[in-house]
Amino acid sequence: MIETPYLLFLGDAPDQLAAKVAVGIKDWRPENAVGQYRMDGCKADLGLTDMTLTEAKEAGAKTLVIGVANRGGVISQEWKKVLVMALEEGFDLASGLHNLLRDEPDLVAVAEATGRKLHDVRVPEVEYPIANGIKRKGKRCLAVGTDCSVGKMYTAMAMDAEMRKRGMKSTFRATGQTGILITGDGVPLDAVIADFMAGSVEWLTPDNDDDHWDLIEGQGSLFHVSYSGVTMALIHGGQPDALILSHEPTREHMRGLPTYTLPTLENLRDTALALAKVANPDCQVVGVSVNTQHMSEEDAIAYLAKVEADMGLPATDPFRFGPGKLVDALAAL
Amino acid sequence: MIETPYLLFLGDAPDQLAAKVAVGIKDWRPENAVGQYRMDGCKADLGLTDMTLTEAKEAGAKTLVIGVANRGGVISQEWKKVLVMALEEGFDLASGLHNLLRDEPDLVAVAEATGRKLHDVRVPEVEYPIANGIKRKGKRCLAVGTDCSVGKMYTAMAMDAEMRKRGMKSTFRATGQTGILITGDGVPLDAVIADFMAGSVEWLTPDNDDDHWDLIEGQGSLFHVSYSGVTMALIHGGQPDALILSHEPTREHMRGLPTYTLPTLENLRDTALALAKVANPDCQVVGVSVNTQHMSEEDAIAYLAKVEADMGLPATDPFRFGPGKLVDALAAL
Numbered sequence: 001m002i003e004t005p006y007l008l009f010l011g012d013a014p015d016q017l018a019a020k021v022a023v024g025i026k027d028w029r030p031e032n033a034v035g036q037y038r039m040d041g042c043k044a045d046l047g048l049t050d051m052t053l054t055e056a057k058e059a060g061a062k063t064l065v066i067g068v069a070n071r072g073g074v075i076s077q078e079w080k081k082v083l084v085m086a087l088e089e090g091f092d093l094a095s096g097l098h099n100l101l102r103d104e105p106d107l108v109a110v111a112e113a114t115g116r117k118l119h120d121v122r123v124p125e126v127e128y129p130i131a132n133g134i135k136r137k138g139k140r141c142l143a144v145g146t147d148c149s150v151g152k153m154y155t156a157m158a159m160d161a162e163m164r165k166r167g168m169k170s171t172f173r174a175t176g177q178t179g180i181l182i183t184g185d186g187v188p189l190d191a192v193i194a195d196f197m198a199g200s201v202e203w204l205t206p207d208n209d210d211d212h213w214d215l216i217e218g219q220g221s222l223f224h225v226s227y228s229g230v231t232m233a234l235i236h237g238g239q240p241d242a243l244i245l246s247h248e249p250t251r252e253h254m255r256g257l258p259t260y261t262l263p264t265l266e267n268l269r270d271t272a273l274a275l276a277k278v279a280n281p282d283c284q285v286v287g288v289s290v291n292t293q294h295m296s297e298e299d300a301i302a303y304l305a306k307v308e309a310d311m312g313l314p315a316t317d318p319f320r321f322g323p324g325k326l327v328d329a330l331a332a333l
Numbered sequence: 334m335i336e337t338p339y340l341l342f343l344g345d346a347p348d349q350l351a352a353k354v355a356v357g358i359k360d361w362r363p364e365n366a367v368g369q370y371r372m373d374g375c376k377a378d379l380g381l382t383d384m385t386l387t388e389a390k391e392a393g394a395k396t397l398v399i400g401v402a403n404r405g406g407v408i409s410q411e412w413k414k415v416l417v418m419a420l421e422e423g424f425d426l427a428s429g430l431h432n433l434l435r436d437e438p439d440l441v442a443v444a445e446a447t448g449r450k451l452h453d454v455r456v457p458e459v460e461y462p463i464a465n466g467i468k469r470k471g472k473r474c475l476a477v478g479t480d481c482s483v484g485k486m487y488t489a490m491a492m493d494a495e496m497r498k499r500g501m502k503s504t505f506r507a508t509g510q511t512g513i514l515i516t517g518d519g520v521p522l523d524a525v526i527a528d529f530m531a532g533s534v535e536w537l538t539p540d541n542d543d544d545h546w547d548l549i550e551g552q553g554s555l556f557h558v559s560y561s562g563v564t565m566a567l568i569h570g571g572q573p574d575a576l577i578l579s580h581e582p583t584r585e586h587m588r589g590l591p592t593y594t595l596p597t598l599e600n601l602r603d604t605a606l607a608l609a610k611v612a613n614p615d616c617q618v619v620g621v622s623v624n625t626q627h628m629s630e631e632d633a634i635a636y637l638a639k640v641e642a643d644m645g646l647p648a649t650d651p652f653r654f655g656p657g658k659l660v661d662a663l664a665a666l
Contacts (some may be wrong), residue, residue, distance in 0.1 A: 098528070131559040133590045190528040197527050197562045222565075225612045226464040229530045229566035236558035257466045260611075271607065278593075279558045 002094050002119050003062035004032045012041045013068045019044035022067025024178040028157055034061040053089045066095040075099050087116045094119035096177020121180045122188040131198035131237050138208030142240040143218040144272045146262045148255045150248040151291035152218030158318040160215045162327045169212040173204050179217045189219055190230055201237025222271055223263045224254055239280045248291040286329040288315040335427045335452050335517040336395035337365045344412055346377035346401045355400025358515050361490050367394040386422045399428040408432050420449045427452040429510030454513040455521050464531035464570050471541030475573040476551040477605045479595045481588045483581040484624035485551035491651040493548045495660045502545040506537050512550045522552055534570025555604055556596045557587055572613045581624040619662040621648035
């Protein structure tokens with residue numbers, strides 16, 4: 001669908017977290033990431049070679065992927081300059097932004113003139129049904145977070161990779177732009193019309209073999225007031241058999257909501273499980289995935305041990321220590 | 334915002350039920366209903382003056398509201414004749430039909446030529462923001478249901494009317510097409526893009542006087558897997574100070590989901606309140622609204638008494654016995 005490899009556009013990202021799309025691509029498809037393109041003031045850095053458009057073209061890059069969130073809900077004129085030049089240099093563009101490339105007349109005109117493609121991976125291309133709640137065959141796992149951007153996608157990606165390595169049947173099911181950019185398939189859930197959200201998740205995770213696991217990419221948080229409805233639709237549309245709790249222990253408040261504190265893992269467990277049992281009475285919470293990137297290794301190990309003792313559940317940082325414990329928990333179900 | 338007052342178009346309604354939108358307007362905003370327009374064979378009658386377009390125009394009507402369901406999923410040629418004439422006479426048109434007025438080229442052409450507006454209230458006309466969770470001034474009340482279609486809109490409408498009668502400051506905030514047509518304003522929440530649901534509810538219920546109540550129209554149910562995400566967005570976007578529990582005791586399963594049973598009122602109370610406290614820690618459950626239409630008066634009275642005893646909350650059927658108890662509960666907060 002999208003021509004590889006990519007040049008990853010980081011724009012003027014205010015911090016590393018704003019570039020999580022690019023980080024995801026680099027982590028899961030490093031062979032597709034030729035380099036990074038950073039503008040003045042960019043505070044994100046993937047550790048890839050900084051390249052001009054010409055250098056990236058010479059290195060074989062086919063598509064400029066916008067790997068960063070935009071500010072203020074507009075594609076700025078500074079960005080436009082780069083995007084137009086990229087089209088002129090022969091790159092396709094791929095984006096998961098709310099603002100569609102196809103809604104920008106200048107980009108459309110230049111893409112037409114140069115014969116390049118504009119990929120808006122956020123736009124639903126399917127007429128999803130309304131959810132019917134009918135129990136489906138096969139098994140499903142969903143990560144739910146104490147907050148947004150705590151590592152839910154990473155957890156599902158890492159578990160999927162580990163399960164395939166072990167010869168288990170599994171499929172990562174993308175529900176956001178990063179996952180779709182990486183896998184080339186999925187539901188752009190945050191762009192789906194309200195009435196069809198849960199139905200789109202049912203559509204994404206159809207009947208399957210009894211021993212097959214869908215690893216559904218989580219979104220938002222039941223405790224994040226901006227996006228909790230999306231999380232709710234994932235829980236009820238996904239009918240998960242297994243929930244993983246995802247958490248980032250050093251965060252001082254909910255992302256983007258300075259006056260909102262994070263819930264405890266116990267609160268997340270009880271809230272999410274009760275709601276999940278509406279759609280699947282057999283649902284269980286099977287483990288905890290902790291994002292320890294801002295902790296020393298010693299602190300991370302101590303924190304995980306405490307979580308395991310407090311919660312009576314296996315706990316790991318799948319990035320730092322691997323997802324093995326979480327996969328063991330699924331295998332034991 | 335739809336210009337009032339209205340001429341209510343009943344078309345060739347096969348019965349009174351088909352005209353329930355018009356009935357709602359006449360019941361709840363009689364001051365918005367100048368008269369009714371009935372075609373040959375119309376079996377509905379609101380008891381309003383039958384008017385020609387010219388008579389209604391002279392009586393001050395600004396908008397022709399389609400207050401009736403259409404048959405066979407099309408806007409018939411007989412309807413079209415009236416709608417085109419109405420535009421020519423200077424009326425705007427407003428509709429909650431699935432078939433959009435804006436998808437009819439003849440209506441679009443005439444509306445453009447005459448400078449009139451076509452309002453399709455199922456389609457959002459505003460670019461809603463992402464919810465910011467910032468605490469707003471004024472007070473908000475939301476009805477949450479054990480299921481869909483249990484009387485949440487009626488409850489809010491009846492409370493709003495009673496509060497105005499008592500001289501309290503209140504505003505009904507519509508979140509569905511019927512409510513929007515009745516009041517002329519609101520958010521068609523089930524058609525909003527997922528990421529903006531909670532933001533659209535914040536937009537709908539802005540800062541207000543400290544003693545002003547928004548009566549927010551509820552949608553769906555936290556326990557209805559098809560629509561629970563919409564309900565979640567109402568709870569977090571609405572920041573309710575007061576929750577009303579809505580229930581229909583004779584229903585044997587969740588609407589449209591034959592294998593799903595309804596939750597208890599206790600389960601609804603605990604689930605909804607815990608989630609509401611994320612956005613507003615001071616939120617309280619203040620009363621129960623029971624739809625007793627399928628019960629005898631004796632059974633209804635006994636049921637309400639039992640609910641009051643079990644829940645320790647005032648309980649009423651606002652249609653049968655008036656919303657007074659629920660308004661008392663808000664006034665006491």
